[in-house]
Amino acid sequence: MSEKPARRARPTLLDVAKKASVSRATASLVVRKSPLVSEETRAVVQAAMAEIGYVYNAGAARMRAARSRTIGVIIPNLSNTFFGELLAGIDDVIDAAGLASFIAHSGESPAKQDGVVNRMREHGVDGLIICPAAGTEPSFMARLKDWDMPVGEVLRTVAAGNVDYTGMDQSGGMDSAVSRLVELGHTHLGFVAGSLDHSARDERLGAFRSAVRRHDQVRTTEEMIELTHVEAIMLAERIAADPSAPTAWICHNDVVGLGMHKGFCDMGLLPGRDVSLIGYDNVAEAALVRPGLASVATEPSEIGALAAQQLLRRINDPEMAPARITVPSHLVVRGSIGPAPLVAAHGLTRELAGI
Numbered sequence: 028m029s030e031k032p033a034r035r036a037r038p039t040l041l042d043v044a045k046k047a048s049v050s051r052a053t054a055s056l057v058v059r060k061s062p063l064v065s066e067e068t069r070a071v072v073q074a075a076m077a078e079i080g081y082v083y084n085a086g087a088a089r090m091r092a093a094r095s096r097t098i099g100v101i102i103p104n105l106s107n108t109f110f111g112e113l114l115a116g117i118d119d120v121i122d123a124a125g126l127a128s129f130i131a132h133s134g135e136s137p138a139k140q141d142g143v144v145n146r147m148r149e150h151g152v153d154g155l156i157i158c159p160a161a162g163t164e165p166s167f168m169a170r171l172k173d174w175d176m177p178v179g180e181v182l183r184t185v186a187a188g189n190v191d192y193t194g195m196d197q198s199g200g201m202d203s204a205v206s207r208l209v210e211l212g213h214t215h216l217g218f219v220a221g222s223l224d225h226s227a228r229d230e231r232l233g234a235f236r237s238a239v240r241r242h243d244q245v246r247t248t249e250e251m252i253e254l255t256h257v258e259a260i261m262l263a264e265r266i267a268a269d270p271s272a273p274t275a276w277i278c279h280n281d282v283v284g285l286g287m288h289k290g291f292c293d294m295g296l297l298p299g300r301d302v303s304l305i306g307y308d309n310v311a312e313a314a315l316v317r318p319g320l321a322s323v324a325t326e327p328s329e330i331g332a333l334a335a336q337q338l339l340r341r342i343n344d345p346e347m348a349p350a351r352i353t354v355p356s357h358l359v360v361r362g363s364i365g366p367a368p369l370v371a372a373h374g375l376t377r378e379l380a381g382i
Contacts, residue, residue, distance in 0.1 A: 038081040046075035051173045058083045061346055096126045098338060099147035099155045101140060105132045107282055109308045109327050110158075113181070116331025117156060124339055126153070133160040135223060137167070148176070154338045158182045161223035177341040181334040183226045191341055193334035193352045194227075197234035200323035200356030201277075204305050205238035207358060208275045209245060212367035213303060217248040217273035219262065219283050231279055231307065248273050256286035263290025266302075274367050275303035281310045284320050288363065298363035309359050318362025325356045 044054040049072060056064045057072040064072075075081075100117055102110045114130060121128050129147060133140040140160045147155065154177035159167070168186040171178045179191040186192070208216055218235045221228045232249070239245050252258040259282070266272045267290070278284040284306025288298055298304045299318045306313055309324035333352050340347070 038079045040081070042079055043072060043075050043081045046079055047072045050169075052175060055175055056346070063346055094153045094342075095151040097129055097150070097152050098126055098335075099129045099131065099144070099152040101131045101133055101143055101147075101155065101157045103133050103135045103158055103160050107280070108310045108312065109280065109325075112310070112327040113158075113331040116328035116333075117335045118331075119328075120332050120335035120339070135161045137163045141167070144171070148174070154178060154342050156181055156334050156338055159185050159225065161225040163225075175345070177338060177345060179334055179338045179341060181330065185226070188351065189349060191337050191350050191352075193330055193337055194354070195325045195330060196353040196355050197230050198237065198356075200307075200325065200358055201231070201234035202238045202241070203358035204277055204321075204323055205235070205242065207360070207364065208277075208303060208305070209242045211275075211303065211365060213273075213275040214244060214367070215246045215248070215273040215275075217250065217266075217276040219250045219252060219259070219276060219278045219287070221254045221279050222251045223254075228279065235277060246273075252283070254280060254282055256282060256289070259283040259286025260290035260293070263287040264294055267291060267294035267296050275305075275364070277305045277307070279307055281306035281308050281313050281320065281322055284322060284363075285312060285316065288316055288320055299365040301368060303364040303367075305358070305364060313359075314361065321361040321364045322359050323356050324359050326354050330354050 040054050040058065041051050044051045047054065049068065053064065053068065054072050057069050058076075098121055100114065102114070104110055118128055129150070129152060131143040131147070133143060137160050140157075140163065144155065155171065156179050158181050163185045165185050165187065168178065168180070168190055172190065179193060180186060181193050182195070184192050184194070205216065216239060218232065220232045236247075239247050250262060252262055259278070263286070266276075276287065278287060284304060287304055291298055291302055291304070296302050297318070298320070304320065306320050306322035307325065308327065309322040313320040313322045333354065337350060337352060
């Protein structure tokens with residue numbers, strides 16, 4: 028008895044894309060008759076469909092279009108209260124729209140991020156909001172687009188404008204912070220950045236450098252550390268022992284700012300009197316220490332709400348052009364900043380104060 032010939036696999040849209048040398052997303056636009064595709068590209072894709080025998084399965088497309096009423100949210104650090112405020116803003120909008128959020132923590136690991144995305148896809152989420160982990164390659168977002176997954180970046184970007192982005196305008200708050208310190212007589216400013224490489228770190232550090240360039244005769248020092256309370260405390264202890272250190276510091280975030288606040292106090296330096304200190308993000312804890320930590324407010328709840336609104340628009344209209352939304356930042360003044368010490372060297376300041 029002769030064996031039946033193996034059944035030939037039905038051509039897929041990915042087969043069409045490979046044959047036409049286009050992305051799967053472009054092939055999908057052609058079968059959906061999108062006006063965003065050029066006539067030349069449309070003809071190439073249609074020729075590839077005819078050559079390999081691809082037939083558009085409208086029934087399967089309708090099944091894929093059925094929504095789960097859930098979205099995925101992936102953030103890099105759940106321990107930072109800033110991200111809690113961001114998530115609250117996202118959830119308010121998603122809940123009001125009758126959807127539910129799946130929240131995951133990447134731990135700044137692109138590999139873990141990939142695994143989380145795959146599991147969320149398995150559960151059929153309607154879209155994703157992602158703050159990319161440090162080290163995420165641009166191909167990550169390109170892959171999501173090829174899967175026709177509605178996606179938006181928040182706070183950080185790796186997609187170079189090819190997907191929706193919601194974040195903050197770094198320049199306004201940073202300009203205000205630097206200008207206030209210069210007005211108070213500080214001529215040597217320090218900036219504490221994170222050691223992990225991602226767009227938010229680069230943007231914030233770049234905003235500091237740009238702001239300083241607007242003021243003559245201001246020197247700067249830059250430090251890069253792991254963004255933890257422990258590392259920040261240790262940095263403050265080193266600064267307190269260095270007579271040549273800056274008299275004022277701006278920190279990448281309030282985690283660092285609060286850690287340095289404690290470190291300075293432990294070493295006998297009072298923020299606002301012996302050294303000036305500004306955090307970033309204006310989390311609730313900034314107002315609870317004494318003296319209060321001055322901080323640049325970045326409105327994470329508002330950013331989260333706008334990111335969620337943008338994703339819902341993207342789900343309803345997959346073909347609209349990518350949008351970039353930024354929220355202004357501003358300085359919140361508290362007691363941790365003050366006039367430059369009469370004796371700029373910390374060691375001499377402490378001696379004169381009898382510490």
